[in-house]
Amino acid sequence: MSEAFHDYVRGRSDDIPPGYAEPGMRAYRHLVYLGASQMVEAHFPAVRQELGEDAWRTLIEDFVRQSQWTSHFYGDLKDEFLAYLARQSA
Amino acid sequence: MTGLGYRREMSDWDLSAVMADFFEVAPENWIHRDRDPLHRLISSGRAVHLHGVSLNLGGSSTLEPAFLQSLRELMTDLNTTFYSDHLAASGDAHQLYDLFPIPFTQAEVLRVSDRIKQVQDALGQRVSVENTTWYTNVGDMTEADFLSCVVERADCGILLDLNNIAVNHKNHGGHDLASFVAHIDLSRVSYLHVAGHEFDDRFGLYIDTHSQPVEPETAAMARHLHQAHGLPILLEWDNDVPTLDTLNRELACLKPFMTT
Numbered sequence: 001m002s003e004a005f006h007d008y009v010r011g012r013s014d015d016i017p018p019g020y021a022e023p024g025m026r027a028y029r030h031l032v033y034l035g036a037s038q039m040v041e042a043h044f045p046a047v048r049q050e051l052g053e054d055a056w057r058t059l060i061e062d063f064v065r066q067s068q069w070t071s072h073f074y075g076d077l078k079d080e081f082l083a084y085l086a087r088q089s090a
Numbered sequence: 091m092t093g094l095g096y097r098r099e100m101s102d103w104d105l106s107a108v109m110a111d112f113f114e115v116a117p118e119n120w121i122h123r124d125r126d127p128l129h130r131l132i133s134s135g136r137a138v139h140l141h142g143v144s145l146n147l148g149g150s151s152t153l154e155p156a157f158l159q160s161l162r163e164l165m166t167d168l169n170t171t172f173y174s175d176h177l178a179a180s181g182d183a184h185q186l187y188d189l190f191p192i193p194f195t196q197a198e199v200l201r202v203s204d205r206i207k208q209v210q211d212a213l214g215q216r217v218s219v220e221n222t223t224w225y226t227n228v229g230d231m232t233e234a235d236f237l238s239c240v241v242e243r244a245d246c247g248i249l250l251d252l253n254n255i256a257v258n259h260k261n262h263g264g265h266d267l268a269s270f271v272a273h274i275d276l277s278r279v280s281y282l283h284v285a286g287h288e289f290d291d292r293f294g295l296y297i298d299t300h301s302q303p304v305e306p307e308t309a310a311m312a313r314h315l316h317q318a319h320g321l322p323i324l325l326e327w328d329n330d331v332p333t334l335d336t337l338n339r340e341l342a343c344l345k346p347f348m349t350t
Contacts (some may be wrong), residue, residue, distance in 0.1 A: 005190070006182045024226025027293040028190060035187045069185045072144040072157050073118050077187070 011065045036064050039077040091322035092344050093281070095300075096138070099331045101127050105134070107334060109341045112137040114324055117173070118144050121160045128168060139172035140165060141249070147205050147219065148179030148192035158212040165213075172280060174218035174249040177202070177237060189222050194229030194236040199243060206244035218247030218280045223254045223287075223298035225261065233258065234265050234273035241278055250274065250321075251283035252308045253298065260296045267311050276315070281322040284312050284344065300328040309343050317346055 004017035009028045016022050037060045041048050048056045063084050069077065094110035098119070113131055117140045120128065128138050140161070145153070165173060178189040192198050210217055221237050229236070241248055255270045265273065286302025289295075304312075304325065312323045323344045327337060 003182070006186070009186065009190070019228035021226040023293045023295055024224075027225040027290070027295055027297065028188065030292070031188045032186050039187075067184065067186065069181070069187070070151075071185065072154075073122065074144075074187045 010067060011061055033060060033064055035074070036060050036067075036077060039074060040081050043078040043081070091281075091316075092341050093139075093322060093324035094337065094341065095141075095324065095326040095328060096128075096131070097328060097331055103334055105131060107338075109338045110136065110325075112139060112322065112324070114139045114141045114326075116140075117142050117161055117164050121164055125167065132169065137170055137172075138168045139170050140168070140174070141220075142173065142175035143189070144180050144185060144187075145175035145209065146180040146185065147175060147177060147202055147209075148190065148198075149181050150183045151181065151185070153205060153208050153212070155212065158209065162213055171215055172218070173213065173215075174220055174247070174280065176222045177219040177240060178222040178224075191222070191224035191227035192236075194227060194231040194233060196231070196239070198229070199231075199236065199239045203240045203243035203246075206240070206246050210244070210246060216245070216247055218249040219244075220249040220251050220283065221254055222251070223257045225293070225295055225297075232264060232273075234270050238273060238275065241275070246278075247280045248274065248278045249281065249283060250279045250315075251285075252311055253283065253285040253287060253304065253326075256305060256308050257287050257296045257298050267307060271311065271315070276319050276321070279315075279319075279321055281324055282312050282315060283324055283326055284308055285326040285328075300326045301330040303340055304343065312344055313346055316344075 002017050004015065007013040008017060008025050009032050011029060016025050040060060051059065063081060069080050091111045093112040093114060094108060096113040096115050113136060115138060131138055161173060176189050177192065179192060180186065180189060192202055206219060252267060255267050259266045284304045285300045286304055287296050288299045288302055290297045315321045316323055325340055325344065
């Protein structure tokens with residue numbers, strides 16, 4: 001798996017890495033987005049309601065694009081999200 | 091032997107009514123949590139095995155000693171020696187909390203089997219790796235050959251997921267369930283996974299959602315492998331978890347048919 005694979009999955013690049021199929025790459029990008037969206041929403045349900053769907057998607061996509069998550073524990077995305085917001089407002 | 095993937099949605103169920111002989115949990119969900127629900131299952135005479143999601147065997151992150159130590163402690167606490175994770179990447183050097191395909195190449199066989207050996211050395215025991223669903227991949231080997239080469243070289247077990255084989259066959263052709271299984275050294279298989287999947291027309295792909303009943307052909311292969319080779323079968327139902335009655339009906343479909 002190349003760096004290009006993960007760049008696409010994170011939304012840093014729209015170039016399909018050589019040898020991979022576009023529908024599958026879109027599925028992986030979608031699944032990663034969904035994982036981040038669901039965990040952030042579980043902890044901060046009001047944020048999605050207040051932002052509306054378009055702004056929510058933009059926010060989560062940016063959170064994923066910048067991601068350098070290290071924890072083995074998916075639930076720790078809550079803390080990563082708070083750290084992301086702090087970086088954004090710094 | 092028929093098992094069920096334990097979900098927190100089941101925490102207020104009467105689990106004595108679940109027709110499962112053993113359970114499986116993701117260690118990542120329990121390392122930092124109160125394990126009373128799991129101890130109650132074990133007290134009822136049913137083992138709880140570990141099936142991880144974040145080991146990142148296919149990625150490049152360091153296999154952290156602290157995490158492996160937590161796994162060891164959890165195994166001791168739950169009195170199990172069954173630990174598996176996926177023959178996949180859950181990220182690159184970082185985590186992305188999904189499962190990505192490892193290129194089916196000889197170079198990756200060497201690299202990934204070395205990582206599995208590191209894990210086994212740290213845990214002081216054999217682990218199993220699960221064949222995963224993949225939506226696009228590269229490489230010049232078949233998946234069955236790749237899996238076989240990795241487990242031979244790492245000298246590890248296989249958690250054989252029959253649903254994933256069926257999903258990959260629908261999406262990409264290649265080995266069907268019978269021919270994939272024929273390629274596998276069944277003496278390495280710790281147990282079987284079965285689950286259901288769904289077609290997603292946004293991608294034109296079957297997605298491994300674990301949210302549907304098991305297909306009849308998959309259930310039939312599981313019963314055959316159980317009867318012929320004594321392999322336990324575990325049902326995964328992780329999304330849109332149905333009622334206890336529905337799960338019991340699914341579990342009943344996985345038991346050998348009575349002939350008396």
